[in-house]
Amino acid sequence: MDSIIKLIIKWSGKEYELELTESETVSDLKNTIHKKTCVRPERQKLLNLKFKGKAPDDECRLSQLKLKPGFKIMMMGSLEEDIAEVNTTPIDIPEVVNDLDIEEDEIAIENREEYLAKIDKRIKDYDVKILNQPREGKNLLVLDIDYTLFDHRSVAETGAELMRPYLHEFLTAAYEDYDIVIWSATGMKWIDEKMKLLGVTNNPNYKIMFHLDSLAMISVHIPKYGVMQVKPLGVIWGKFKQYSHKNTIMFDDIRRNFIMNPKNGLKIRPFRQAHFNRSKDEELLHLSKYLKYLAKNCNDFSSINHRHWEGKCL
Numbered sequence: 151m152d153s154i155i156k157l158i159i160k161w162s163g164k165e166y167e168l169e170l171t172e173s174e175t176v177s178d179l180k181n182t183i184h185k186k187t188c189v190r191p192e193r194q195k196l197l198n199l200k201f202k203g204k205a206p207d208d209e210c211r212l213s214q215l216k217l218k219p220g221f222k223i224m225m226m227g228s229l230e231e232d233i234a235e236v237n238t239t240p241i242d243i244p245e246v247v248n249d250l251d252i253e254e255d256e257i258a259i260e261n262r263e264e265y266l267a268k269i270d271k272r273i274k275d276y277d278v279k280i281l282n283q284p285r286e287g288k289n290l291l292v293l294d295i296d297y298t299l300f301d302h303r304s305v306a307e308t309g310a311e312l313m314r315p316y317l318h319e320f321l322t323a324a325y326e327d328y329d330i331v332i333w334s335a336t337g338m339k340w341i342d343e344k345m346k347l348l349g350v351t352n353n354p355n356y357k358i359m360f361h362l363d364s365l366a367m368i369s370v371h372i373p374k375y376g377v378m379q380v381k382p383l384g385v386i387w388g389k390f391k392q393y394s395h396k397n398t399i400m401f402d403d404i405r406r407n408f409i410m411n412p413k414n415g416l417k418i419r420p421f422r423q424a425h426f427n428r429s430k431d432e433e434l435l436h437l438s439k440y441l442k443y444l445a446k447n448c449n450d451f452s453s454i455n456h457r458h459w460e461g462k463c464l
């Protein structure tokens with residue numbers, strides 16, 4: 151007989167009960183989750199669903215997973231409506247990224263009229279929800295999430311397991327000299343959720359000024375790579391005049407994200423394979439020293455070549 155399995159999906163602070171049969175597959179499970187939560191199968195990350203230590207294939211039968219009755223599956227995933235405009239946005243940046251190391255193209259792209267017009271449009275139309283007010287005399291730090299603060303691809307029971315080491319120490323130290331903005335190429339609900347999961351949102355030791363999502367990005371055409379979504383700092387500078395190229399730095403694991411502001415971006419090493427690298431990764435520890443160095447010694451952040459950041463903070 152095909153016996154029934156009852157499961158619980160935990161997503162976005164809520165729990166959903168499901169009933170499936172043992173002969174159904176992971177693909178059937180995802181479709182059932184879709185019906186309950188409206189999160190499409192391809193957007194579902196079932197964090198603790200494992201077969202032989204890895205995320206199971208869609209064809210895998212539920213009987214093979216040996217799930218206990220009432221097993222609680224932790225899901226991450228965003229709703230289609232949250233990522234409305236994003237048909238062209240890389241929600242899930244491919245594992246192998248064609249990252250750019252093009253310097254000759256950068257200047258040309260940075261000043262192109264049509265891109266400046268797009269930035270103006272974002273300044274006017276994009277609604278920033280301030281979480282904490284800007285502070286007098288602070289610099290600005292803009293941070294990517296995926297692979298910068300968080301390994302969003304590995305499988306884990308809790309978000310904390312995927313957090314980059316020293317995250318809270320890093321943000322605490324940075325907050326002394328910088329107002330902090332989180333900017334991720336996903337939807338806002340998803341960003342809010344991740345920041346809660348990581349314990350950033352309500353951390354007593356620092357405050358995030360605001361979050362920006364994919365809708366604050368613009369698309370640019372890069373001759374060698376085609377049309378790509380990028381994060382122009384001009385959107386923030388246009389809305390908050392106290393920040394500029396002189397006092398802003400952006401950390402991202404993908405260089406093209408700051409192609410509009412190459413002199414104010416620092417490409418960090420991506421944090422991947424959290425389980426393997428958690429005990430070794432010290433990137434944030436070193437970067438917090440670099441932030442101190444900039445705050446103390448530099449009147450114009452764009453005058454320094456951030457590619458050589460490590461030499462400045464040993």
Ligand SMILES: [Mg+2]
Binds near residue numbers: 294297
């Ligand atoms: Mg990233």
